[in-house]
Each structure stands twice: as C-alpha cells, then as structure tokens.
Amino acid sequence: MANSAPPKNSLVSVQNLSFSRGNKKIFDDISLEFERGKITAIMGPSGTGKTTLLKLIGGQLFPEQGTVIVDDNNVHRLRRNELYNLRKRMGMLFQSGALLTDMNVFDNVAFPLREHTHLPESMIRTLVLMKLQAVGLRGARQLMPNELSGGMARRIALARAIALDPMMIMYDEPFTGQDPISKGALVQLIQSLNNILGLTSIIVSHDVQETAAIADYIYVLSGGKVVGQGTPKEIEQSPSEWVQQFMNGAPDGPVHFHYPAKDYVDDLLSTGKRY
Amino acid sequence: MTEFLQQLGRNTHTSFTKLGRASFFLLQTLSGILSVLARPRLLLNQLYSVGVLSFLIITISGLFVGMVLGLQGYYILSDFGAEETLGVMVAASLVRELGPVVSALLFAGRAGSALTAEIGLMKATEQLSGMEMMAVDPIKRIISPRFLAGLLSMPLLAALFSAIGIIGGQLVGSGLLGVDEGAYWSQMQSNLDFKDDIINGVIKSIVFGFVTSWIALFEGYDAIPTSEGVSRATTRTVVNSAFTILGLDFILTALMFGDD
Amino acid sequence: MQHSNTQDTLVGLFVASGIAGLFFLAMQVSNLSSFTAHDSYTVTARFSNSGGLKVKSPVSAAGVRIGRVSAISFDPKTYQSVVQMTIDSQYNTLPDDSSASVFTAGLLGEQYVNLDAGGSDEFLTDGSEIEITQSAIILEKALGQFLFKSAEEKK
Numbered sequence: 001m002a003n004s005a006p007p008k009n010s011l012v013s014v015q016n017l018s019f020s021r022g023n024k025k026i027f028d029d030i031s032l033e034f035e036r037g038k039i040t041a042i043m044g045p046s047g048t049g050k051t052t053l054l055k056l057i058g059g060q061l062f063p064e065q066g067t068v069i070v071d072d073n074n075v076h077r078l079r080r081n082e083l084y085n086l087r088k089r090m091g092m093l094f095q096s097g098a099l100l101t102d103m104n105v106f107d108n109v110a111f112p113l114r115e116h117t118h119l120p121e122s123m124i125r126t127l128v129l130m131k132l133q134a135v136g137l138r139g140a141r142q143l144m145p146n147e148l149s150g151g152m153a154r155r156i157a158l159a160r161a162i163a164l165d166p167m168m169i170m171y172d173e174p175f176t177g178q179d180p181i182s183k184g185a186l187v188q189l190i191q192s193l194n195n196i197l198g199l200t201s202i203i204v205s206h207d208v209q210e211t212a213a214i215a216d217y218i219y220v221l222s223g224g225k226v227v228g229q230g231t232p233k234e235i236e237q238s239p240s241e242w243v244q245q246f247m248n249g250a251p252d253g254p255v256h257f258h259y260p261a262k263d264y265v266d267d268l269l270s271t272g273k274r275y
Numbered sequence: 276m277t278e279f280l281q282q283l284g285r286n287t288h289t290s291f292t293k294l295g296r297a298s299f300f301l302l303q304t305l306s307g308i309l310s311v312l313a314r315p316r317l318l319l320n321q322l323y324s325v326g327v328l329s330f331l332i333i334t335i336s337g338l339f340v341g342m343v344l345g346l347q348g349y350y351i352l353s354d355f356g357a358e359e360t361l362g363v364m365v366a367a368s369l370v371r372e373l374g375p376v377v378s379a380l381l382f383a384g385r386a387g388s389a390l391t392a393e394i395g396l397m398k399a400t401e402q403l404s405g406m407e408m409m410a411v412d413p414i415k416r417i418i419s420p421r422f423l424a425g426l427l428s429m430p431l432l433a434a435l436f437s438a439i440g441i442i443g444g445q446l447v448g449s450g451l452l453g454v455d456e457g458a459y460w461s462q463m464q465s466n467l468d469f470k471d472d473i474i475n476g477v478i479k480s481i482v483f484g485f486v487t488s489w490i491a492l493f494e495g496y497d498a499i500p501t502s503e504g505v506s507r508a509t510t511r512t513v514v515n516s517a518f519t520i521l522g523l524d525f526i527l528t529a530l531m532f533g534d535d
Numbered sequence: 536m537q538h539s540n541t542q543d544t545l546v547g548l549f550v551a552s553g554i555a556g557l558f559f560l561a562m563q564v565s566n567l568s569s570f571t572a573h574d575s576y577t578v579t580a581r582f583s584n585s586g587g588l589k590v591k592s593p594v595s596a597a598g599v600r601i602g603r604v605s606a607i608s609f610d611p612k613t614y615q616s617v618v619q620m621t622i623d624s625q626y627n628t629l630p631d632d633s634s635a636s637v638f639t640a641g642l643l644g645e646q647y648v649n650l651d652a653g654g655s656d657e658f659l660t661d662g663s664e665i666e667i668t669q670s671a672i673i674l675e676k677a678l679g680q681f682l683f684k685s686a687e688e689k690k
Contacts, residue, residue, distance in 0.1 A: 088410045
C-alpha cells in the first residue's frame with residue numbers, strides 16, 4: 001500500500017475506533033481522517049458498518065474505544081446541548097431521505113430553519129427557495145414526500161441538509177437504487193455543492209464508479225479494518241487483492257462467493273437431517 | 276425443566292429492561308412538556324389528530340351504550356318497581372365506570388394504535404434519526420406534544436361519552452318506556468355526588484389517558500423499525516392498553532369507592 | 536406546518552364540547568348545583584340510635600329537602616350518636632324546639648332526618664343542638680317486639 005499519507009488539515013478525525021454490535025465486531029481499531037473542503041469517500045461491501053460509522057461521527061452511537069473529533073470537539077465527550085449545537089453544523093443525508101412525511105417539500109426544507117432560528121417567514125421563504133433552486137426542485141415545493149421519486153426525495157433531503165449552511169455533509173449511500181440520470185444529477189450536485197459552499201463531504205457508498213469520480217480521497221473498509229486508502233488513482237492501482245476485487249466487482253476472490261458452509265458433497269449425502 | 280426456568284428468567288429480564296426503557300422514555304417525555312407549552316401550535320395539531328378524530332366514535336358509542344343501559348336497567352328495575360331510579364343506575368354506571376373505561380378502550384383502539392403506527396413508521400423511515408441529526412430532539416418535537424394531547428383529550432372524551440350516554444338513557448327510558456322524565460333527573464341528582472362520582476370519574480379518565488398515551492408512544496418509539504415490527508407494536512399497544520386500563524380500573528375503583 | 540383554519544375550528548369545537556360535557560355532568564347529573572351554591576349553617580342532634588343514616592343523607596322538613604347530614608360520630612360518654620347536619624341558610628327560621636327523627640323513605644328506601652317544627656320564637660342558628668330526637672326504627676327490633684307481644688297475648 002504505497003499510498004499518499006492521510007490528509008493533515010482534517011475537520012473530522014476518527015482515532016483508534018472500535019465498535020461492536022452484539023458479538024460482532026464492526027470496527028476494530030480504525031483511524032480515519034477527513035480533510036477540510038474535500039470529498040472523502042468510505043467504501044466497502046454492504047454490512048461493513050459504513051452507516052454505523054456516520055452515526056458514530058454524528059454522536060448517535062457511542063464507541064467502545066477510540067475518539068471521534070469533529071472541528072476540535074470530542075463528539076462523545078460533549079454535553080447534550082453542545083452536541084446539538086455541533087449537529088446544527090453537520091448535515092446528514094440519509095439513504096431514505098428521511099423526509100418528514102406529514103409536511104410538504106417546502107415545509108421539510110424550512111423545518112431546520114423554523115426549529116433553530118427565529119427568522120421571519122418571508123426570509124425563510126427566500127432561503128428555502130434558494131436551497132430548492134440549488135437542487136433544481138424549486139418547482140416541486142408543493143408536493144408531499146409520497147409524491148416524490150426516490151431521486152427527488154434525496155435531492156430535497158439534500159436541500160434540507162444544507163438549509164442551515166453546515167460546515168460538512170455526510171452522505172449515506174447517496175447513489176443506491178437510483179437510475180443513471182438521478183445518479184448523474186446527484187454526482188454533479190455533490191461536487192458542485194462541495195466546491196461552491198466550501199463544504200467538507202463524507203460519502204459512504206459502494207458505488208465504485210460514481211464515488212471514484214468525485215472523491216478526493218478514499219478509504220476502503222472490510223471486516224472492521226481499513227484495507228486500502230488513497231486517492232482514486234492510487235486505489236485503482238492498489239496491489240491489494242481485496243481492493244481489486246471490490247473495485248472491479250469480481251464475484252470471487254478474497255471475499256468468497258459462498259457463505260461459509262461444510263463440504264458440498266458431504267452436505268448433499270448426509271441424510272436424515274432437515275436442514 | 277431447566278429450559279423452562281431459563282426461558283422464564285430470560286422473559287423476566289426482557290420485561291424489566293423494557294420497563295426501564297419505558298420509564299426513562301416517560302421521564303424524557305414529561306421533561307419535554309414545558310417546551311410544548313411554549314409552542315401551542317404543535318399541541319393544537321395533535322389535539323386535532325388525537326382528539327377531534329376520536330370525537331365521532333366516542334359520541335356514537337356513548338349514545339348506544341347509554342341507550343342499552345336505559346333498556347336493560349328498565350327491565351331489571353321494573354321488576355322491583357323502581358323504574359324511577361333508572362337515571363341513577365344509568366348515570367352512576369356511566370360516570371363511574373363505563374364512561375372512563377369504554378372511552379379509554381376506544382381511545383386506545385382509535386388514537387393509540389394510530390400513534391404507535393405513526394411513530395413506528397417515522398422510526399422505520401429514519402425520520403426520528405434524521406431529526407436528531409438536525410439537532411432537533413424528537414422526544415420534544417414529536418413525542419411530548421402527542422402525549423400532552425392524549426392526556427388532555429381523554430377526560431374530555433370520557434365526559435362527552437358519559438354525558439351523551441346519560442341523554443341516550445333518558446331518550447330510551449322516558450321516550451320509549453315511560454319513565455317519568457323528572458324522576459329520571461331528580462333521582463340522579465340526589466344520588467350522584469359531585470366529588471365522589473364526577474371528580475373520581477374524571478381522575479380515572481386522566482389516569483387512563485396518561486397510561487394509554489404512554490404505552491402507545493413508547494411502543495412506537497421502541498418498535499423494531501421494520502413493517503413487521505411496527506405492526507406488532509401496534510397490536511401490543513391495543514392489547515397492553517386494554518389490560519392496563521382494566522387492571523388500573525379495578526385498583527382505582529377499590530381505592531375510590533371502597534369506603535362508603 | 537399546516538395552518539388550517541378548519542382544523543383549528545374543529546379543535547376549538549372539540550375542546551368546547553368536552554368542557555360542556557364536564558359542565559353538564561357537574562350541574563345536571565350530580566348534586567353540585569343543589570348545595571354548594573348556597574350558604575349553610577350547622578346544627579347537631581343526638582340520637583340513641585341513628586340506624587342506617589349516612590353522611591350526605593338528606594335532611595328534610597315537611598317532606599322538603601333542606602340540608603344534609605355532614606358528619607356522624609359516636610359519643611363514648613353518653614353512648615349516643617352525634618349527627619351533624621348542614622342546613623341551607625335560606626331556612627333559618629326553624630324554631631329551636633324542633634324535633635329530629637330518623638325516618639326511612641318507603642319500606643326499603645334510604646334513611647333521612649326529618650325535622651318537625653316546634654312552637655318556640657327562638658330559631659336554630661349555627662352550632663345549636665336539637666334537644667328532642669327520636670331514633671331510627673330498627674326493623675328487626677320492631678318485628679321482634681311485635682312477635683314477642685303477640686306470643687304473650689296468646690298465653
């Protein structure tokens with residue numbers, strides 16, 4: 001792994017983090033750095049706890065060991081209201097969008113503004129329309145969340161995530177289940193938001209192409225460990241078999257096609273058991 | 276045998292941890308009530324979905340229950356030549372028992388299940404989690420207003436149920452069966468006490484509103500965030516509310532009407 | 536947030552009708568209206584036996600309800616029952632030599648205190664004691680005496 005050193009000027013820094021759910025170790029002493037103003041991607045197969053990592057960074061889950069530093073704050077040492085103040089500056093885009101289903105698009109985007117500011121309604125309107133314009137859905141403001149397609153819902157959620165002008169956004173699987181057009185739109189949107197607003201972006205994804213296209217730095221996770229890291233180019237040329245399998249989508253390799261089982265022939269010949 | 280004991284132990288453990296979570300949840304909910312009072316709009320919206328939408332089922336059921344009481348009461352009382360006390364019988368059974376209990380059961384079925392399903396779905400679709408990440412406390416923003424709305428609606432609904440039931444009993448009693456209307460009301464007034472009957476009935480309905488809202492909201496909040504988990508939680512809300520209401524009713528009745 | 540005027544109106548109607556229901560129960564169904572609205576004064580009477588009289592039993596004069604029993608206690612010195620009655624102040628012209636008796640409404644009805652007006656010029660006031668009392672008729676006792684008497688007459 002002859003890769004460039006991890007970035008220095010980091011906004012989010014995960015140090016020696018361990019976390020397990022039940023008996024399953026999800027993270028085993030991992031350290032990650034997320035540089036200011038850059039797009040950093042975390043990649044890995046499903047079930048490696050990528051979403052869990054975002055929840056740890058957001059302070060919704062507590063690690064067993066290790067620390068998470070966001071903008072010089074140790075997230076898990078903060079008091080409740082300090083954590084809430086920090087979260088106002090952290091946007092998060094959930095996989096499902098997590099729009100509030102009893103409000104229309106406009107009210108959803110206005111929600112964080114109304115909860116956290118005492119701005120007059122006319123100013124809220126201006127701000128909401130600006131955010132909706134940024135994601136290209138100003139015309140959809142009257143729609144209810146159940147009238148939106150998946151891609152639109154995600155873009156609305158993105159508009160909501162940037163409503164308070166945060167310093168960073170965490171994207172949880174932004175491309176999953178999207179048609180190519182929405183994928184393209186989201187890729188472009190993430191990149192332009194990052195550049196225009198000077199955000200720090202963390203993308204959790206297993207969509208290799210899209211992520212590699214916009215990420216400045218990539219971490220590849222597997223089995224609770226960081227198995228590869230570097231710029232997209234470096235990752236592409238990584239000597240690690242595992243990383244190669246993942247990036248190229250090979251069905252067999254270090255990650256086996258078969259779930260662990262006893263010998264196939266033995267299994268077929270053993271009779272008298274139901275399973 | 277050991278298996279059975281193990282299972283028993285495991286079940287006890289689960290129930291106690293659940294009770295602990297529920298108590299913690301209640302404390303958080305109660306501490307969020309002050310912030311609800313600062314934003315009455317949230318409460319108003321919930322009063323609509325919890326109270327107004329239960330209005331029709333409560334009033335119609337109240338009318339029918341009162342009419343049945345009038346009919347049955349008349350048949351029994353006329354055997355003893357005591358038809359004039361029909362009003363007392365109808366009013367006492369409604370105000371003391373049926374009003375609070377039946378309206379609470381209906382409330383659990385109508386509003387409680389809806390609350391559980393709503394909160395459970397919000398959890399399943401990451402809305403609660405998303406709110407937390409937007410630095411909005413979902414307990415304060417979502418749970419507490421609904422809890423307060425349930426607590427306020429229940430005594431009002433129970434009072435409506437009893438009042439309409441008493442009128443229904445009178446319609447049947449003196450309209451159809453010929454009990455003297457004056458006797459119906461005057462016997463009722465001289466035998467029902469404001470403090471012992473009305474206030475105790477109101478206290479009951481407040482207690483039922485408290486536990487039903489608590490159970491419904493907690494089951495939703497604690498639901499496994501899948502469609503199956505939410506549907507199970509909704510069932511549990513109705514079943515557990517019914518058990519709790521009936522059990523508490525016995526205890527409250529024993530405490531309130533015991534020494535006379 | 537949905538600001539719907541119809542919704543607000545419906546909530547208003549709901550709360551108003553709920554409160555109206557409570558009010559109806561308080562005024563029309565229970566005895567709240569017949570007592571607490573008026574001032575009252577308290578008199579006591581001693582009975583050798585107050586029978587099935589209870590707190591809140593009616594106190595009436597000439598068949599009209601004028602008050603209720605507010606407390607019943609046992610006097611360990613005289614072995615009598617001390618009955619305290621609250622009487623509506625609008626009936627403040629009861630002679631102080633009135634007599635109190637415990638009656639039963641009908642054969643199986645509830646028991647109540649009946650006041651028979653006397654002829655004195657002085658009236659009962661707050662704290663007065665009614666001197667002349669007649670105890671409750673205990674049905675078993677009366678029946679027993681009747682049977683005993685008829686048995687003796689036969690001899």
